[in-house]
Amino acid sequence: xxxxxGIDVGxxxxxIVAINEKGTVVASVTKNYxxxxxxxxxxxxxxxxxxxxxxxxxxxxxQSINSMExxxxxxxxxxxxxxxxxxxxxxxxxxxxxxxxxxxxxxxxINEIVGETELLRMVSNPALTGFTAPKILWLRNEEPxxxxxxxxxxxxxxxxxxxxxxxxxxxxxxxxxxLLFNVNQRCWHQELLNKLEIPIEWLPKVYEGPEVTGVIxxxxxxxLRLPPNTVVVAGGGDQAAGGVGCGVVQSGIVSASxxxxxxxxxFSESVHTDPQGRVHTFCHSVPGAWHVMGVxxxxxxxxQWFRNKLCQEEITKSKETGIDPYVYITQSAEKVPIGANxxxxxxxxxxxxxxxxxxxxxxxxxxxxxxxGKAEMAKAVLEGVxxxxxxxxxxxxxxxxPINEVRISGGGARSTLxxxxxxxxxxxxxxxxxxxxxxxxxxxxxxxxxxGMFSSLTEACSSIIKExxxxxxxxxxxxxxxxxxxxxKSAYTALAPAFHRIGKSMER
Numbered sequence: 001x002x003x004x005x006g007i008d009v010g011x012x013x014x015x016i017v018a019i020n021e022k023g024t025v026v027a028s029v030t031k032n033y034x035x036x037x038x039x040x041x042x043x044x045x046x047x048x049x050x051x052x053x054x055x056x057x058x059x060x061x062x063q064s065i066n067s068m069e070x071x072x073x074x075x076x077x078x079x080x081x082x083x084x085x086x087x088x089x090x091x092x093x094x095x096x097x098x099x100x101x102x103x104x105x106x107x108x109x110i111n112e113i114v115g116e117t118e119l120l121r122m123v124s125n126p127a128l129t130g131f132t133a134p135k136i137l138w139l140r141n142e143e144p145x146x147x148x149x150x151x152x153x154x155x156x157x158x159x160x161x162x163x164x165x166x167x168x169x170x171x172x173x174x175x176x177x178x179l180l181f182n183v184n185q186r187c188w189h190q191e192l193l194n195k196l197e198i199p200i201e202w203l204p205k206v207y208e209g210p211e212v213t214g215v216i217x218x219x220x221x222x223x224l225r226l227p228p229n230t231v232v233v234a235g236g237g238d239q240a241a242g243g244v245g246c247g248v249v250q251s252g253i254v255s256a257s258x259x260x261x262x263x264x265x266x267f268s269e270s271v272h273t274d275p276q277g278r279v280h281t282f283c284h285s286v287p288g289a290w291h292v293m294g295v296x297x298x299x300x301x302x303x304q305w306f307r308n309k310l311c312q313e314e315i316t317k318s319k320e321t322g323i324d325p326y327v328y329i330t331q332s333a334e335k336v337p338i339g340a341n342x343x344x345x346x347x348x349x350x351x352x353x354x355x356x357x358x359x360x361x362x363x364x365x366x367x368x369x370x371x372x373g374k375a376e377m378a379k380a381v382l383e384g385v386x387x388x389x390x391x392x393x394x395x396x397x398x399x400x401x402p403i404n405e406v407r408i409s410g411g412g413a414r415s416t417l418x419x420x421x422x423x424x425x426x427x428x429x430x431x432x433x434x435x436x437x438x439x440x441x442x443x444x445x446x447x448x449x450x451x452g453m454f455s456s457l458t459e460a461c462s463s464i465i466k467e468x469x470x471x472x473x474x475x476x477x478x479x480x481x482x483x484x485x486x487x488x489k490s491a492y493t494a495l496a497p498a499f500h501r502i503g504k505s506m507e508r
Contacts, residue, residue: 003070004451005061006444007054008238009077009157011035011045011097014053017437018065019444021453023464025437027064029057036094041101044094047083047159054160058224067225073164073216073232074447076241076439077157079177082135085152085162093146095156096135106134106141110179113195122192124183125176126277126357132178136198153202157235165214165232168204173240173291175206176282183290184271186283207234209244209285210449210457233447236285238439239265239293245435245442247465249286249457252404254396256389256422256430258412262299264354264392266292272399278355279395285446286457292401294354294392299385300412302347302363303329306381310374330417333378338477339484340376342367344491345384348499355391356492360503366491382418383481386425387488393426405429405470409436424477425485432469 001020008015013032017025031053036044062070080098085091096102107127111119120126127134132155140147154162155178158170175181175188180198182189186206193200207213212231221228235241243265246255250267257263268290273281284291298305307315307325318325348361365380397403408430412418423430435441445460454460 001066001069002451002453003065004444004447004453005058005070005073006440006442006447007058007073007075007077007157007160008241008438008440008443009050009054009075009160010238011078011099014050014057015438015440016054016057016061017440017444018061018070019441019448023445023448023453023460025441027061028437029060031057035097039102043097043100045081045097047091047095047156050156050160051163054163055224062224062226068227070226070230071451072447073230074241074443074445075157075161075232075235076238076443077155077160079155079174079237079239080130080132081156082132082139083154083156083159084139084146084150085154086149087151089152089162092149093139093143096138098130100135101129103129103134103138106137109137110134110196114192120273120275120277122189123179123181124271124273124281125179127179128357133180133196133198137196150202152204154204155237158204161213161232164216164220166217167214169213169234170204170206171209171234171236171285172206172283173209173285174235174237177237177280181283183281183283208287209234209236209240209446210287212450231450233450235443235446237282239263240282240285240291241439241442241446243267243291243442244285244445244457244461245438245440246407246409246433247461248291248407249289249461252402253407254393254403254405254428255407255409258300258385258408258410258418260299260301260304262296262385262389264294264389264396264406266396266401266403268292268401272401274395274399278357279392285442292396292399294395296347296385296388296392297351297353298347298349298363299389300410302345302349302381302385303412305349306378310377326415329378330382330415332375333382334417336375336379338383338480340380340383341371342369343372343376343380344484344488345377345380346488346492346495347381347384347388348492352388355395356496358496358499360500361492361496362499362503364491364495382421383425383484384488385412386418386421387485389422390426390485393428403428405431407431407433409433419471420474423471423473425481427473427478429473430471431467434466434468435464
């Protein structure tokens with residue numbers, strides 16, 4: 001039996017899965033590593049830690065399957081990070097990650113050089129601190145001696161590709177998150193590179209997601225006992241690969257992840273750009289397709305905060321019974337009516353990205369009174385996150401993107417109550433599928449095409465991914481939620497000036 005391997009170079013660790021010809025995950029390994037923050041707002045990792053995690057994990061995977069039957073490897077990983085290499089391919093500086101905030105001045109400089117409207121026209125996205133381009137400019141400004149030695153700039157998963165194959169290559173989806181890529185034409189944006197004085201020679205050759213980018217080096221094949229002709233495909237950034245892993249490979253299907261952050265991810269057959277830049281528009285890992293993505297920063301993270309800070313009784317009870325404290329929290333919330341007896345929650349605990357792009361936004365309970373207790377607060381948190389996810393859905397609908405169903409995943413999706421609230425608030429069916437392996441699985445599916453297991457991603461997903469539950473919106477509840485959603489939106493508008501005054505006062 002043949003196998004393919006999917007590798008996800010994540011922020012907290014690398015996950016590797018082996019998938020057989022039937023699309024079944026037969027082996028899975030995760031290797032963790034640290035994130036360093038040498039200064040406030042900084043986030044760095046050593047690319048050599050990723051390399052060790054990948055090679056150690058691959059070694060374990062290859063011991064648990066017939067490794068000589070591996071045909072192809074797919075790569076995915078954290079987006080936007082910058083790996084700077086010299087002419088010998090050696091790492092020059094710690095990788096600056098997607099969540100690093102040091103580049104605010106560089107983002108302002110990009111907007112000054114290019115113009116915000118023109119930048120959105122060129123690369124379909126605004127200048128954000130997480131993207132790769134401002135990181136390159138930061139290195140030029142702050143570490144000029146290091147910058148002089150740069151010959152290659154790679155994204156995290158593409159550094160692993162280089163270590164596996166010796167090739168400098170990337171894919172259209174991950175490249176879309178650099179702020180240097182022409183998302184419409186699916187190539188590096190030469191005019192923008194010229195304006196920013198970044199040599200195009202530093203950037204890797206770009207491929208579509210399932211395309212072969214190289215063959216593993218003979219030393220790697222010998223070390224891991226892999227066939228010497230094992231190919232490595234382009235893969236995709238973690239969101240695009242995760243979309244493939246959820247079957248978001250055709251029009252009308254959207255995914256929503258209720259993890260620490262909340263991501264709404266939609267397939268698109270053409271380029272759709274929000275004029276206000278509230279959502280991201282990237283190339284998809286599906287050849288010739290695109291995706292639109294909205295991100296809220298504290299989705300499941302809001303409920304986690306509520307549990308940790310206000311639910312010690314439930315945590316203690318959980319230790320005694322072995323039942324997850326979230327079960328007790330949602331059981332109490334289930335008894336509370338829609339609107340949490342007049343209590344609203346804004347889930348902006350770490351600022352917000354979609355739709356506000358506001359680092360000063362903060363969380364708030366609005367309407368709190370003597371009658372309210374933890375049950376109402378829990379219900380307000382669940383509803384507030386659902387309202388935040390609906391913001392992305394509404395923007396996408398306004399852009400003309402069809403949304404027929406939402407495939408819901410992440411830790412929050414395990415809650416029956418939260419799934420129903422999401423369906424009622426967003427007015428779209430919420431679907432639970434049989435696969436929840438994340439981006440690593442999507443990377444494996446991308447590899448399965450080159451291995452000849454499937455002829456297309458559509459065939460692969462339709463063969464493997466099955467619906468196991470569908471939650472239809474309750475029309476009566478949906479109508480009732482409309483009032484509370486409008487109040488939720490107006491609450492941010494009313495409070496934003498205060499958020500900004502308070503946030504800036506804390507910077508003094």
